Amino acid sequence: MIDPRVASGLRDIPPAAMIVRERMLDSFRKTFASFGFLPIETPHIERMEVLTGKGAGSDEVLRQIFDVTNKGGTPGELALRFDLTVPLARFVAKHVNDLGTPFKRYAIGSVFRGERPAKGRFREFVQCDFDTVGTESAVADAETAQVIHDALSNAGVPAFTITLNNRKVLDGLLDTLGVADKTGPVLRALDKLAKVGREKVLDELQGALTGDQAARVLAFVEQGRGGLEVLDRVGEQIGSHPRVEEGVANLRAILGLLDAAGVPSDRLKIDLGLARGLDYYTGVVFETTVDGWERFGSVSSGGRYDNLASLFTDRKLPGVGASIGLDRLLALMEEAGWVKGTAATAPVLVANFPGVDPGVAVGLAARLRKAGIGAEVFPDPTQVGKQMGYGSSRGHRVAVIVGPDEVEKKLFNLRDLATRQERKGVGWADLETTVRDALGSGQGAAS
Amino acid sequence: MIDPRVASGLRDIPPAAMIVRERMLDSFRKTFASFGFLPIETPHIERMEVLTGKGAGSDEVLRQIFDVTNKGGTPGELALRFDLTVPLARFVAKHVNDLGTPFKRYAIGSVFRGERPAKGRFREFVQCDFDTVGTESAVADAETAQVIHDALSNAGVPAFTITLNNRKVLDGLLDTLGVADKTGPVLRALDKLAKVGREKVLDELQGALTGDQAARVLAFVEQGRGGLEVLDRVGEQIGSHPRVEEGVANLRAILGLLDAAGVPSDRLKIDLGLARGLDYYTGVVFETTVDGWERFGSVSSGGRYDNLASLFTDRKLPGVGASIGLDRLLALMEEAGWVKGTAATAPVLVANFPGVDPGVAVGLAARLRKAGIGAEVFPDPTQVGKQMGYGSSRGHRVAVIVGPDEVEKKLFNLRDLATRQERKGVGWADLETTVRDALGSGQGAAS
Numbered sequence: 001m002i003d004p005r006v007a008s009g010l011r012d013i014p015p016a017a018m019i020v021r022e023r024m025l026d027s028f029r030k031t032f033a034s035f036g037f038l039p040i041e042t043p044h045i046e047r048m049e050v051l052t053g054k055g056a057g058s059d060e061v062l063r064q065i066f067d068v069t070n071k072g073g074t075p076g077e078l079a080l081r082f083d084l085t086v087p088l089a090r091f092v093a094k095h096v097n098d099l100g101t102p103f104k105r106y107a108i109g110s111v112f113r114g115e116r117p118a119k120g121r122f123r124e125f126v127q128c129d130f131d132t133v134g135t136e137s138a139v140a141d142a143e144t145a146q147v148i149h150d151a152l153s154n155a156g157v158p159a160f161t162i163t164l165n166n167r168k169v170l171d172g173l174l175d176t177l178g179v180a181d182k183t184g185p186v187l188r189a190l191d192k193l194a195k196v197g198r199e200k201v202l203d204e205l206q207g208a209l210t211g212d213q214a215a216r217v218l219a220f221v222e223q224g225r226g227g228l229e230v231l232d233r234v235g236e237q238i239g240s241h242p243r244v245e246e247g248v249a250n251l252r253a254i255l256g257l258l259d260a261a262g263v264p265s266d267r268l269k270i271d272l273g274l275a276r277g278l279d280y281y282t283g284v285v286f287e288t289t290v291d292g293w294e295r296f297g298s299v300s301s302g303g304r305y306d307n308l309a310s311l312f313t314d315r316k317l318p319g320v321g322a323s324i325g326l327d328r329l330l331a332l333m334e335e336a337g338w339v340k341g342t343a344a345t346a347p348v349l350v351a352n353f354p355g356v357d358p359g360v361a362v363g364l365a366a367r368l369r370k371a372g373i374g375a376e377v378f379p380d381p382t383q384v385g386k387q388m389g390y391g392s393s394r395g396h397r398v399a400v401i402v403g404p405d406e407v408e409k410k411l412f413n414l415r416d417l418a419t420r421q422e423r424k425g426v427g428w429a430d431l432e433t434t435v436r437d438a439l440g441s442g443q444g445a446a447s
Numbered sequence: 448m449i450d451p452r453v454a455s456g457l458r459d460i461p462p463a464a465m466i467v468r469e470r471m472l473d474s475f476r477k478t479f480a481s482f483g484f485l486p487i488e489t490p491h492i493e494r495m496e497v498l499t500g501k502g503a504g505s506d507e508v509l510r511q512i513f514d515v516t517n518k519g520g521t522p523g524e525l526a527l528r529f530d531l532t533v534p535l536a537r538f539v540a541k542h543v544n545d546l547g548t549p550f551k552r553y554a555i556g557s558v559f560r561g562e563r564p565a566k567g568r569f570r571e572f573v574q575c576d577f578d579t580v581g582t583e584s585a586v587a588d589a590e591t592a593q594v595i596h597d598a599l600s601n602a603g604v605p606a607f608t609i610t611l612n613n614r615k616v617l618d619g620l621l622d623t624l625g626v627a628d629k630t631g632p633v634l635r636a637l638d639k640l641a642k643v644g645r646e647k648v649l650d651e652l653q654g655a656l657t658g659d660q661a662a663r664v665l666a667f668v669e670q671g672r673g674g675l676e677v678l679d680r681v682g683e684q685i686g687s688h689p690r691v692e693e694g695v696a697n698l699r700a701i702l703g704l705l706d707a708a709g710v711p712s713d714r715l716k717i718d719l720g721l722a723r724g725l726d727y728y729t730g731v732v733f734e735t736t737v738d739g740w741e742r743f744g745s746v747s748s749g750g751r752y753d754n755l756a757s758l759f760t761d762r763k764l765p766g767v768g769a770s771i772g773l774d775r776l777l778a779l780m781e782e783a784g785w786v787k788g789t790a791a792t793a794p795v796l797v798a799n800f801p802g803v804d805p806g807v808a809v810g811l812a813a814r815l816r817k818a819g820i821g822a823e824v825f826p827d828p829t830q831v832g833k834q835m836g837y838g839s840s841r842g843h844r845v846a847v848i849v850g851p852d853e854v855e856k857k858l859f860n861l862r863d864l865a866t867r868q869e870r871k872g873v874g875w876a877d878l879e880t881t882v883r884d885a886l887g888s889g890q891g892a893a894s
Binding site for chain 1: 448449450451452453454457458459460461462465466468469473476479480481482483484485486487488489490491492493494496497500510511512513514515516517518519520524525527537538540541542545546547549551552557559561570571579582583584585586587589590593597703704706707708709756758759760761790791792793796799804805806807808809810812813816817821822823824825826827828837840841843
């Protein structure tokens with residue numbers, strides 16, 4: 001016997017969880033599509049040099065790569081993708097002449113990282129990315145936040161906050177202080193502010209800056225959180241600086257467009273200390289926390305980059321995009337009790353009554369499906385009580401039962417599997433309307 | 448510069464093809480769900496011993512396995528799955544006590560085989576599997592064919608033939624001839640009948656049987672194709688034999704149930720020579736060809752097995768299921784010209800008119816989306832002619848245009864991107880109704 005376990009850090013997704021995942025992915029796809037984003041798919045396996053090219057992934061991510069080799073293949077040539085951004089860069093470089101710009105794509109798929117397994121952390125997980133490539137427009141920047149807003153709202157997240165910044169503001173501040181070359185260590189330190197607290201961050205900043213510079217940077221960041229009014233103070237804090245002004249103007253434009261789009265302003269927050277990684281983003285950056293569930297971290301993050309595909313093409317391709325972390329969001333929603341719905345895909349169970357021709361059940365179920373109502377036939381003519389137990393435990397809502405007494409008169413009984421109440425002796429001609437009424441309007445479809 | 452090509456035998460799926468794929472997968476999911484099949488997902492990576500356990504895959508498939516290793520991992524321990532059946536067996540062995548039986552699952556996902564790359568043959572491809580585990584009922588056998596029928600019909604395949612056999616009939620014939628031990632070579636030879644013709648098959652059969660036996664087997668198979676009447680002749684051809692009678696009774700029951708389900712009988716065919724592989728199936732087997740496109744081979748195949756998970760558990764788990772080959776079906780439908788629809792996800796393009804506040808376009812697009820009509824805003828305020836060209840080439844159907852003359856009066860122009868006709872000066876208040884009318888009823892949603 002072989003042990004049926006999965007490998008360390010991997011997992012099976014059973015039906016109850018998978019039904020929720022599919023519903024959420026379907027909602028995301030509809031949201032992305034409603035903005036004109038187009039789906040693409042790239043292979044799970046990429047050539048190693050595509051994944052490990054300079055700047056493609058952080059050192060940590062590269063250490064976590066899974067090599068792939070088939071018999072007769074050369075080890076080290078192929079690997080599993082660790083995100084959907086490097087494959088997007090390769091895809092765009094290869095296909096941009098056919099596709100033209102702006103190119104708006106979404107992609108949903110598994111990515112693989114050989115991280116040390118831990119609770120809630122898996123070596124295969126799903127990313128949901130959307131990007132607009134080939135434009136520097138603030139319309140695309142604002143739309144990225146708008147898509148995050150609509151995607152989370154449509155997926156049933158009741159309240160969340162999208163935090164925005166533009167990397168140019170902090171860049172300008174450091175330039176004003178004469179320490180533009182210290183961006184790396186400063187951003188690394190600031191990224192930890194929420195986690196380790198101001199004292200430790202101040203200590204770390206003083207490794208790269210003077211005490212006075214460190215204090216100014218930290219004060220700027222700490223005063224840089226809030227609504228639109230935060231942007232009004234930047235001028236007096238830093239003075240006139242072209243990059244700062246560019247960054248502030250971009251954030252004002254984004255907030256104006258989001259207002260025009262009807263995104264509630266209390267869903268949006270400015271945080272001038274938000275960095276989101278070190279080298280990649282060059283303009284607006286986003287992160288999103290669910291109100292009251294901030295400890296789960298960001299459920300959707302992204303930003304603007306100057307040049308997506310520089311590893312693969314000379315053509316300069318600026319863009320903006322974000323990623324929704326499906327697994328983290330689902331874990332949060334589950335814990336918050338926001339996951340609704342049953343574990344059944346079809347709401348009706350049609351009993352297979354002992355001694356009655358199973359063609360009767362099969363025929364009635366086919367009629368229900370034709371009317372758009374999902375219906376499952378129990379395969380074996382076992383005790384009806386056992387069949388009802390199966391239906392209740394699976395989340396079926398009603399059962400259609402035709403016993404030997406009913407079959408001749410072309411009648412059925414309809415049992416509510418929650419209340420166990422039974423409506424007896426309904427004519428077959430009234431099947432669809434009776435079942436639809438029992439399920440409640442609009443709830444007949446598999447969902 | 449790194450070459451942005453994909454590895455040999457792999458491919459990118461661009462938007463136009465991906466939109467069609469997503470539509471088809473969505474249709475399959477809805478069909479599977481309408482019968483009460485539940486979705487599951489298993490990792491792309493499995494432990495090697497799970498995949499290579501005796502009987503898990505054919506020698507050919509095992510030679511094509513992709514090994515997977517991460518830094519610090521041991522080579523040879525992990526591999527990419529080559530189908531969804533072995534993972535199902537492992538999943539069921541691990542979870543059956545929690546899930547109970549009958550367990551009806553569907554799974555859609557990529558599988559990997561290091562085959563020699565060839566036109567239309569890829570090393571990563573998508574399988575769509577559905578199975579009913581834990582029952583020997585003919586209701587589940589018939590339902591398998593019914594799901595194939597509904598899935599293909601709902602996906603827009605106009606005419607196809609599901610061919611059925613029961614392996615017990617041929618087993619019984621060979622037993623009657625006293626050559627029950629020759630099942631392997633006989634089935635292997637018969638599987639090639641359509642491809643190489645009767646003479647070559649007769650030659651091959653004579654490697655295992657006497658000339659007379661070979662002739663009888665071939666004659667039986669050749670007369671064994673057609674409708675229900677084929678089954679009436681079996682008794683006189685073979686005489687009384689318990690396995691034959693079991694097989695014939697099963698096929699009769701299946702055809703009766705499919706009739707009760709309303710599956711048209713001209714979609715069904717018996718072929719008593721149909722084997723579908725050698726060792727795995729033990730009862731009914733199915734294969735499905737699209738009428739007029741038989742050269743593409745079977746687009747959906749499957750059958751009944753006695754014992755799914757014997758590698759992993761002592762518990763005997765009989766079941767029945769089938770797989771739809773998404774890539775083959777899509778290639779066929781594309782070539783047949785049955786793939787409909789545009790390459791756009793959102794039917795409306797909202798122009799970003801130079802000199803007009805882009806918030807106007809963003810606001811109108813948000814209103815359309817709220818009304819369930821997909822709308823894309825062009826990100827840059829370039830020449831409107833260029834924006835219309837983008838819309839036409841992408842497959843957007845209408846464009847909403849607000850120029851400087853319109854914006855003050857709160858008007859818009861609506862351009863049909865196919866006919867280039869423009870309706871001028873419509874009030875913003877009438878946006879949703881005007882656009883919905885122009886798109887035609889029910890066609891507003893992204894699709």
